[in-house]
Amino acid sequence: MQLRRLCAMAAACTPSFALAESPYTFQTPQSPIASHINDLHTWIMLIIVVVFVVVFGLMFYSIFKHRRSVGHQARHFHENTAVEVAWTIIPALILAVMAFPAARLVLAQKNTTNADITIKATGYQWLWGYDYMDYGFGYKSRLATPRAQIENYKDGAPPKSPLYLLEVDEPLVVPVGKRVRILTTANDVIHSWYVPALGVKQDAIPGFIRDTWFTAEHIGTYRGQCTELCGRDHGYMPIVVKVVSDADFKTWVTAQQAKAKAAQDDPNKKWTKDELLARGKQVFESNCAACHKVDGKGGGPFPALAGSKIATGPKEGHIHIVLTGKNAMPSWAGLSDVEVASVITYERNSFGNHTGDFVLPAEVKAARK
Amino acid sequence: MTTTTDALNPAHPIDHGHGADHGHGGHDAHDHHHAPAGWRRWVYATNHKDIGTMYLWFAFSMFLLGGTFALGIRAELFSPGMQFWQPEFFNQLTTLHGVIMVFGAIMPAFTGLMNWMIPLMIGAPDMAFARMNNWSFWLLPPAAMLLIISLFVPGGGPGAGWTFYPPLSVQLGAGMDFGIFAIHLMGLSSIMGSINIVTTILNMRAPGMTLLKMPMFAWTSLVTAYLLIAVAPVLAGAVTMLLTDRHFGTHFFNAAGGGDPILFQHVFWFFGHPEVYIMALPAFGVVSQILPTFSRKPLFGYVSMVYAVCAIAILSFMVWGHHMFAVGFPATAQLFYMFMTMLIAVPTGVKVFNWISTMWQGSMTFETPMLFAIGFLCLFTIGGMSGLVLSLAPVDIQLHGTYYVVAHFHYVLVAGALFSLFGATYYWLPKWTGNMYSERMGKLHFWWSMIAFNITFFPMHFLGLAGMPRRIPDYALQFTTFNEVASVGAFLFGFAQILFLYNVIHTIRGGVGPSPQRPWDGATTLEWDVACPAPHHTWTEPPSLALVREGLIAQGLEESTHVEELK
Numbered sequence: 001m002q003l004r005r006l007c008a009m010a011a012a013c014t015p016s017f018a019l020a021e022s023p024y025t026f027q028t029p030q031s032p033i034a035s036h037i038n039d040l041h042t043w044i045m046l047i048i049v050v051v052f053v054v055v056f057g058l059m060f061y062s063i064f065k066h067r068r069s070v071g072h073q074a075r076h077f078h079e080n081t082a083v084e085v086a087w088t089i090i091p092a093l094i095l096a097v098m099a100f101p102a103a104r105l106v107l108a109q110k111n112t113t114n115a116d117i118t119i120k121a122t123g124y125q126w127l128w129g130y131d132y133m134d135y136g137f138g139y140k141s142r143l144a145t146p147r148a149q150i151e152n153y154k155d156g157a158p159p160k161s162p163l164y165l166l167e168v169d170e171p172l173v174v175p176v177g178k179r180v181r182i183l184t185t186a187n188d189v190i191h192s193w194y195v196p197a198l199g200v201k202q203d204a205i206p207g208f209i210r211d212t213w214f215t216a217e218h219i220g221t222y223r224g225q226c227t228e229l230c231g232r233d234h235g236y237m238p239i240v241v242k243v244v245s246d247a248d249f250k251t252w253v254t255a256q257q258a259k260a261k262a263a264q265d266d267p268n269k270k271w272t273k274d275e276l277l278a279r280g281k282q283v284f285e286s287n288c289a290a291c292h293k294v295d296g297k298g299g300g301p302f303p304a305l306a307g308s309k310i311a312t313g314p315k316e317g318h319i320h321i322v323l324t325g326k327n328a329m330p331s332w333a334g335l336s337d338v339e340v341a342s343v344i345t346y347e348r349n350s351f352g353n354h355t356g357d358f359v360l361p362a363e364v365k366a367a368r369k
Numbered sequence: 370m371t372t373t374t375d376a377l378n379p380a381h382p383i384d385h386g387h388g389a390d391h392g393h394g395g396h397d398a399h400d401h402h403h404a405p406a407g408w409r410r411w412v413y414a415t416n417h418k419d420i421g422t423m424y425l426w427f428a429f430s431m432f433l434l435g436g437t438f439a440l441g442i443r444a445e446l447f448s449p450g451m452q453f454w455q456p457e458f459f460n461q462l463t464t465l466h467g468v469i470m471v472f473g474a475i476m477p478a479f480t481g482l483m484n485w486m487i488p489l490m491i492g493a494p495d496m497a498f499a500r501m502n503n504w505s506f507w508l509l510p511p512a513a514m515l516l517i518i519s520l521f522v523p524g525g526g527p528g529a530g531w532t533f534y535p536p537l538s539v540q541l542g543a544g545m546d547f548g549i550f551a552i553h554l555m556g557l558s559s560i561m562g563s564i565n566i567v568t569t570i571l572n573m574r575a576p577g578m579t580l581l582k583m584p585m586f587a588w589t590s591l592v593t594a595y596l597l598i599a600v601a602p603v604l605a606g607a608v609t610m611l612l613t614d615r616h617f618g619t620h621f622f623n624a625a626g627g628g629d630p631i632l633f634q635h636v637f638w639f640f641g642h643p644e645v646y647i648m649a650l651p652a653f654g655v656v657s658q659i660l661p662t663f664s665r666k667p668l669f670g671y672v673s674m675v676y677a678v679c680a681i682a683i684l685s686f687m688v689w690g691h692h693m694f695a696v697g698f699p700a701t702a703q704l705f706y707m708f709m710t711m712l713i714a715v716p717t718g719v720k721v722f723n724w725i726s727t728m729w730q731g732s733m734t735f736e737t738p739m740l741f742a743i744g745f746l747c748l749f750t751i752g753g754m755s756g757l758v759l760s761l762a763p764v765d766i767q768l769h770g771t772y773y774v775v776a777h778f779h780y781v782l783v784a785g786a787l788f789s790l791f792g793a794t795y796y797w798l799p800k801w802t803g804n805m806y807s808e809r810m811g812k813l814h815f816w817w818s819m820i821a822f823n824i825t826f827f828p829m830h831f832l833g834l835a836g837m838p839r840r841i842p843d844y845a846l847q848f849t850t851f852n853e854v855a856s857v858g859a860f861l862f863g864f865a866q867i868l869f870l871y872n873v874i875h876t877i878r879g880g881v882g883p884s885p886q887r888p889w890d891g892a893t894t895l896e897w898d899v900a901c902p903a904p905h906h907t908w909t910e911p912p913s914l915a916l917v918r919e920g921l922i923a924q925g926l927e928e929s930t931h932v933e934e935l936k
Contacts (some may be wrong), residue, residue, distance in 0.1 A: 024831050025845065028480045028766060034767075041764050048754045055750060059725050063743065067733040068665070074732040078667040078925035082720070083726075088673075091718045095711045098761065105763035109702035124713055150843060152450035160449060165845045184697075189537040189628055192770060196836035204694045205631060206536060210697030223845075227695075227770035227838040231537055232457045233408020235841030277873060280857050299540065300455045301524045327542060328457075328524060 034199025051082035051286035115181030123191025123204035126233035168224040171240035177248035191229035216243040280346025296351030337361040399926030415499035424481025431473030437464040443859035459842035460528035467531025479651040489896035492575030492912040497568035505561040512554035519547035535622035563594035577917040589654030591672030604640035638689035652789035660759040663739035665891040666729030667925030669721040677716035695769045710760035752780030773833025799884030803902030807875040817865040826860030893923035
C-alpha cells in the first residue's frame with residue numbers, strides 16, 4: 001500500500017495526458033484485483049531494479065576497469081563451482097519469493113463465485129453485446145467516434161474528440177462495490193474483453209463461455225479495448241464501463257427494461273418506406289459503413305453497394321447474403337428482423353440504386369427459416 | 370546479387386596464393402576443379418560456404434523487406450487516425466512483418482551462419498548432406514515469393530497476425546493459403562537444415578574434440594537443431610489443420626462442428642515457444658564466441674553454459690501456456706505455466722552471469738563485434754526482465770496483447786537475435802571476404818542502432834502498461850506522444866541498416882585492406898586456423914590432434930601438460 005501511494009505521488013508529478021493518468025505505468029487501479037496487480041508489479045519492479053543495478057554495475061565496472069586500453073592484463077580463470085552454484089540457487093530463491101504473492105493473486109482472479117450480477121459480453125465483428133442475465137435485457141455497444149474523425153486521408157477531417165476511439169453509444173453499466181461476473185463469448189472470431197483500470201482481461205471465444213470478475217471501487221467511467229486481433233476493425237471496438245451508485249443502477253435497469261420492451265418492434269406494425277429508409281440508414285451507418293463506406297462505394301477488398309449485382313438484383317439474394325455472410329463479410333443474423341429489413345431497403349434505394357423495392361420484416365423472418 | 374556474392378566467396382582466384390604460407394586448410398585450395406561457375410555455382414551449390422552465403426544474403430534481403438513493412442506500420446502509427454492504409458492492409462503489414470522476420474530473416478540468417486561456420490569450427494570438410502543442404506536453401510526463395518504474391522491476390526495477404534489464430538484465419542481470403550504454403554516450405558527447409566546440422570556436429574568433429582569441448586556456437590546450434598526437428602512438424606500440423614478447416618470442411622477449430630479455436634493456440638504455441646529459443650540459442654552461441662575473444666579470456670563456466678542451454682531447451686516445451694494466460698485456463702494451469710516460466714529465469718540468469726564473469730578481469734577491447742555482443746547482453750537482460758514481469762500470470766492479464774509484449778519480444782529478438790547476427794557478421798566477415806571492414810563505420814552502425822532501437826522500443830513498455838492494445842492501426846489520443854517517439858526511432862533504426870549494407874559491400878570490395886588469417890588476437894577456435902579468406906574447401910583433411918589441443922587449451926577446456934604449451 002505504501003508503495004502504491006509512492007507510485008501515485010510519482011504519477012501526480014509527471015505530465016499527464018487526456019485521462020489525467022500517468023503515462024508511465026498502469027492506469028490508476030479501480031478494483032481490488034487491479035490494485036493487487038499494481039502492487040505485485042511495483043514490488044517485482046523493485047526487485048528487478050535491484051538485480052539490474054547489481055548486474056549492470058558489475059558489468060560496467062568490468063567494462064571500464066578490465067580493458068586493454070588501461071593496461072589491464074587478462075586473468076585466465078574460467079570456472080568456480082561455488083560461485084556458479086550460488087548464482088543458480090539465489091535467483092531460484094528470489095523467484096520463489098516472487099511466486100508466492102503471484103500465486104495467491106491467480107487464485108483470487110480465478111475465483112468467480114458469489115457474483116452479485118452476471119453479465120454476458122459477446123464479441124461481434126466489431127462491437128460488443130451485453131446481456132444482463134439477471135434482468136432479462138441486453139443491448140449492443142458500438143464505437144461512437146464518427147468515421148469522419150478516423151479517416152485522416154480525407155480532406156477536412158474534423159478534429160478528434162478527447163475520447164477518440166474510447167467512446168461508445170451504450171456503455172456497460174454496473175453498480176459500485178458489487179461483485180460483477182462477466183461471461184465472455186463471441187459470435188464470429190476470438191475477441192478479448194479488457195478494461196485496464198478494473199484489472200480484467202478475458203478472451204471471448206466463439207462457441208465457448210469463459211468468465212472473469214471485478215468489483216469497481218469508485219463511481220466513474222472506465223475504458224478499454226478489444227485486445228485480440230479480430231480483423232479489420234479490431235482497433236474500433238472499445239469497451240466502456242460506467243460505474244454508478246446502487247440506486248442509479250436500479251433506476252437504469254428499470255428504464256432499460258422498459259426500453260427493451262418498447263424497442264421490441266411490434267410485429268404487426270405497418271412500416272412505411274420512409275420509416276424503413278430512416279431506420280435503415282441508421283443501421284447501415286453503425287454496422288455496414290465500416291467496410292462498404294457511408295457512400296456505399298466500398299474500398300479495397302470490400303465491394304461497392306452502389307450499382308452492385310446483389311443490391312440491385314432480386315431481393316432474396318440480398319437478404320441471403322446479409323443473413324449468412326460471404327468470405328470476409330460476417331453473417332449479420334444477429335440483427336433483428338426489422339434492422340435487416342430496413343437496412344436492405346435502405347441499400348436498395350440509396351447510393352444511386354433505385355430498385356424501388358422495399359423489404360418487410362416478415363420477409364426476413366421467413367428467410368431465416 | 371551474383372557479383373557481390375561472387376566476391377564474398379571467391380571460387381578460385383585468391384586462394385592459390387595462400388596455399389603454402391597460410392597455415393592449415395589452405396593446401397586443399399586446388400581440389401575444387403569440379404565447382405561450377407556462374408549461376409550454376411549457386412543453383413547447384415553443394416559447398417557449405419556457398420550455401421551459407423546464399424542463406425545470409427537471403428536473410429538480409431528478407432530483413433530489409435520485413436523492415437520496410439515495419440516502417441509502413443510505424444508510419445501509420447505516427448499519429449492517431451488512419452493516414453496511409455486501410456485497417457485490413459495494416460493487419461497484413463503486421464502479419465507479414467512478423468512472418469518474414471521470424472521465418473525469412475532471423476532463422477535463415479542463423480542457418481546461414483551455422484552452414485558457414487560449423488564445419489570450419491569443428492574441423493569438418495563440409496556439411497554431412499551437401500545435396501540436401503542445397504535443397505534446404507532453395508525451398509526458401511519460393512516460400513518468400515508466396516508471401517509476397519499473397520499481397521496481390523483478392524483479399525490481400527494474410528491478416529490474422531503471425532500467429533494465424535482461427536477463426537479469423539479461417540475467415541480470410543486466399544492470401545492465407547499462400548501464407549500456409551509458405552510456412553510448409555519454410556518448415557521443410559528448417560527440418561532438413563536441422564538434420565544436416567545435427568549429423569554434421571555429431572559425426573564430423575575433429576579428433577580430440579569431444580562434445581563437451583566443442584565451441585559454444587556448435588553446442589547452441591546442436592540444441593537449436595533438435596528443437597526445430599521437434600517443433601517444425603507441429604507447426605506444419607497446425608497450419609495444415611487450418612487449411613483443411615478452410616477448404617475441406619473439417620472442424621478442428623470450429624466449435625459449431627465440435628472443434629475448439631483454442632486447440633490451435635495450444636498446438637501453435639507448442640511450436641511457438643521453443644521457436645523463441647530457436648531464435649535465441651544461436652545468439653547465445655555467437656555471444657559466447659565473441660565475448661571470450663575480445664576479453665582475451667576463456668569462456669567462464671563452459672559446462673554450466675551447456676547445461677543451461679539444455680535446461681532452457683527442455684523447459685521451453687513446458688511453458689507454451691504463458692502465451693495464453695488470457696484464454697481462461699483453470700487456476701491450476703495458470704499456476705503451472707507461471708511457475709515453469711519463472712523457472713526459465715534460472716538457466717538464463719546463469720548464462721548472463723557467466724558472460725559477465727567472462728568479461729571480468731579480462732583485457733577487453735571494443736571492436737564492433739564486441740560492441741554488438743555487449744549491446745546484446747545489456748538489452749537481452751532488459752528483455753529477460755520484462756519477460757519475468759510477463760511470466761507472472763496476474764500481471765500478464767494486464768499486459769497480454771498490449772504493446773508491453775511488443776516491447777518485450779523486440780528486446781529479445783532484435784536486440785537479442787539481430788544484434789548477435791550483426792556481431793557475428795563483423796566477427797567473421799574478415800574470414801569470409803579476406804578483407805577487413807571499416808571499424809569506424811561498424812562502430813557508427815552499432816551506436817546508431819543501439820540508440821535508435823531504444824528510442825523505438827523502450828516507450829512501448831509505457832504504452833503497454835497504459836493499456837494500448839497491439840495490432841491496432843489507430844489509437845486513442847493519450848498514446849500519441851510515445852507512438853510518435855517510437856515511429857521516429859523506427860525510421861532511424863531502419864536507416865542505420867543501410868550503413869551496415871554499405872559496410873559489408875565495401876568490405877567485399879576490399880574494405881580497409883586484406884585481413885590477416887587471425888584478425889582477432891584473442892580468437893582461439895579452429896576457423897581462425899584456415900587461410901583468410903577461407904578457401905572454397907577447408908579441412909579436407911581433419912585438423913591434427915595437436916592443433917585441436919592447442920585451441921582447447923587456450924579455451925580452458927583442456928589442461929596443458931607442459932608449461933611451455935601455455936605460451
